[in-house]
Amino acid sequence: MSDSINVENLFKRFENVEAVAGISFSVGQGELFGFLGPNGAGKTTTINMLTGLARPDKGAIRIGGIDCTGNPKAAQRLVGIVPDESNLYPELTGFENLCFCAALYGIAKAERQSRARELLDDFALTPAADRKFAGYSKGMKRKLTVAAGIIHRPPILFLDEPTTGIDVASARQLRQLIASLHRDGTTIFLTTHYIEEAERLCDRIAFIVSGRIVRIDTVERLVQPVSEKHVMRIACAQIPAGIEDRLAEAFPEFAVALSTGGFIRVESGKPVKVGPLVRFLEDNGAEVKEARRARPSLEDVFVSITGVEADAMRREKEKKGGGQ
Amino acid sequence: MKLWIAFWNILAKDMRTYYLKPPNVSWGLIFPLAWTGMFFIRSGSGLDSITALLPGVVAVAILFGTTSMLSVTVTFEKKNRSFERLLLAPIPFELLMLAKTGGAILFGMANAFVPVVMAAFLADLSTVSWGVFVPGVFLIAAASTFLGLFIAVSVSEVFEAQTFSNFFRFPMIFLCGLFFPVENLPVFLKPLSYALPLTYGADALHGAVDGSHCMPFALDLSLLGAFCIGLFAVSLWNIKRKWIA
Numbered sequence: 001m002s003d004s005i006n007v008e009n010l011f012k013r014f015e016n017v018e019a020v021a022g023i024s025f026s027v028g029q030g031e032l033f034g035f036l037g038p039n040g041a042g043k044t045t046t047i048n049m050l051t052g053l054a055r056p057d058k059g060a061i062r063i064g065g066i067d068c069t070g071n072p073k074a075a076q077r078l079v080g081i082v083p084d085e086s087n088l089y090p091e092l093t094g095f096e097n098l099c100f101c102a103a104l105y106g107i108a109k110a111e112r113q114s115r116a117r118e119l120l121d122d123f124a125l126t127p128a129a130d131r132k133f134a135g136y137s138k139g140m141k142r143k144l145t146v147a148a149g150i151i152h153r154p155p156i157l158f159l160d161e162p163t164t165g166i167d168v169a170s171a172r173q174l175r176q177l178i179a180s181l182h183r184d185g186t187t188i189f190l191t192t193h194y195i196e197e198a199e200r201l202c203d204r205i206a207f208i209v210s211g212r213i214v215r216i217d218t219v220e221r222l223v224q225p226v227s228e229k230h231v232m233r234i235a236c237a238q239i240p241a242g243i244e245d246r247l248a249e250a251f252p253e254f255a256v257a258l259s260t261g262g263f264i265r266v267e268s269g270k271p272v273k274v275g276p277l278v279r280f281l282e283d284n285g286a287e288v289k290e291a292r293r294a295r296p297s298l299e300d301v302f303v304s305i306t307g308v309e310a311d312a313m314r315r316e317k318e319k320k321g322g323g324q
Numbered sequence: 325m326k327l328w329i330a331f332w333n334i335l336a337k338d339m340r341t342y343y344l345k346p347p348n349v350s351w352g353l354i355f356p357l358a359w360t361g362m363f364f365i366r367s368g369s370g371l372d373s374i375t376a377l378l379p380g381v382v383a384v385a386i387l388f389g390t391t392s393m394l395s396v397t398v399t400f401e402k403k404n405r406s407f408e409r410l411l412l413a414p415i416p417f418e419l420l421m422l423a424k425t426g427g428a429i430l431f432g433m434a435n436a437f438v439p440v441v442m443a444a445f446l447a448d449l450s451t452v453s454w455g456v457f458v459p460g461v462f463l464i465a466a467a468s469t470f471l472g473l474f475i476a477v478s479v480s481e482v483f484e485a486q487t488f489s490n491f492f493r494f495p496m497i498f499l500c501g502l503f504f505p506v507e508n509l510p511v512f513l514k515p516l517s518y519a520l521p522l523t524y525g526a527d528a529l530h531g532a533v534d535g536s537h538c539m540p541f542a543l544d545l546s547l548l549g550a551f552c553i554g555l556f557a558v559s560l561w562n563i564k565r566k567w568i569a
Binding site: 051052053054055073076077081083085087088089090091092100101103104105106107108148 | 326327329330332333334337341404405406408409410411412413414415416417568569
């Protein structure tokens with residue numbers, strides 16, 4: 001499989017902050033590559049450098065085999081970009097926006113109109129085709145922005161947080177579309193805050209923290225070390241002080257961690273029995289609401305590698321109105 | 325790739341969504357009318373003064389139409405990030421910016437001919453040298469548009485674009501010989517006057533309308549052209565430095 005994207009030793013500094021610190025990776029042709037990291041890790045800066053919105057301080061970028069380190073325009077016809085915020089024209093209708101975006105790629109009038117109608121239909125936006133973009137809901141805006149990104153049928157697609165901040169039905173529809181584009185052979189570079197989304201969609205994933213790639217592998221290999229683990233997630237209305245230490249003392253075989261929102265996470269190499277654990281917690285003043293076994297997932301890998309709670313990261317992004 | 329399709333659609337979209345809106349069209353009509361009326365009443369010399377006032381009114385109509393429109397629309401698009409969509413398109417950067425400014429240049433030229441059409445009903449314009457007047461109008465529109473672009477790249481908010489535009493525009497009305505000859509300015513202001521592009525545009529228009537110009541047409545138009553190239557080049561350099569950092 002030849003590389004669609006190849007990045008070598010890429011650096012980018014903004015004043016005193018090293019946003020990207022020497023990352024290297026490649027994305028194969030037709031691969032769906034996930035790029036995960038906490039806020040401010042350098043994901044959007046990396047996408048900006050790959051697409052020509054930012055200049056790298058150092059390093060090399062090849063897109064579709066074209067060296068575009070010093071000349072980002074060279075490969076722009078090969079890529080589609082869906083930014084983390086919808087950036088279409090509020091004063092144009094949905095149909096006009098798509099036609100305009102197609103025109104930017106030199107597509108003739110008849111072809112761009114038929115392609116725009118086709119995409120409006122695919123995204124269930126035909127009834128809103130003649131409404132101004134400014135009046136669209138968040139989900140509709142996001143869908144039209146994705147449609148604008150693929151209007152010229154690019155072989156390489158950059159998706160920056162495509163499903164953040166939109167309703168469940170729209171997010172599901174977008175995920176299905178991403179999977180369908182992937183099946184059709186489009187190379188996809190995806191950043192997302194939804195780790196389960198990345199786990200479900202991606203072939204390979206890179207974790208980026210503080211501008212550095214700390215791990216890069218297939219989803220299966222990433223999850224493999226935690227797949228043998230047994231995890232119990234206990235929700236409590238009230239967690240007494242020092243319970244973590246008392247649990248660790250009483251159950252030395254468990255790894256115990258408190259997380260935001262009143263959760264206790266217990267991990268063990270052997271199956272965790274619910275009864276003794278809940279009894280111990282209640283005897284020690286905790287008010288247990290729920291205890292459930294959890295399947296170890298990519299989220300556990302992410303937390304262990306980055307030290308960032310996935311829930312907290314997602315909430316922070318959504319609070320900022322990310323995605324729209 | 326057919327670059328002309330992208331070029332034409334950027335220009336046409338801007339014309340349709342920004343410049344040919346009823347408020348802008350009415351502004352294009354009312355503004356030159358108000359200026360003509362103001363100076364007409366002030367001069368008190370009757371219809372004979374129309375040809376003397378016409379170059380100044382034309383230049384002001386272009387200057388105010390183009391600088392504010394372009395600086396506001398580019399700042400607005402930068403703010404809502406739709407400008408990024410243009411930067412990501414596979415079009416040479418210089419061509420993209422020419423398409424983006426082309427709409428404002430055409431709008432400025434259309435504004436310029438509003439007072440000309442009005443004057444045609446009131447005065448004899450048969451002696452006007454159109455071969456100089458039209459290139460003069462085009463170059464003033466281009467220089468004013470590129471000044472608007474320079475302003476747009478220097479600010480981040482729409483209201484800042486308006487304020488910064490006025491910082492350039494109002495002094496130019498009084499320093500560029502539009503209504504008062506540059507020779508009548510105090511000595512210490514004359515160098516400033518010759519550093520402004522509109523001085524050469526106004527001189528060319530005065531020469532084309534009533535023959536009262538100080539410099540040769542070729543020099544006026546060449547210097548105006550040089551200002552256009554300079555302002556466009558500086559703006560492009562600034563965009564690359566600030567927006568594709």
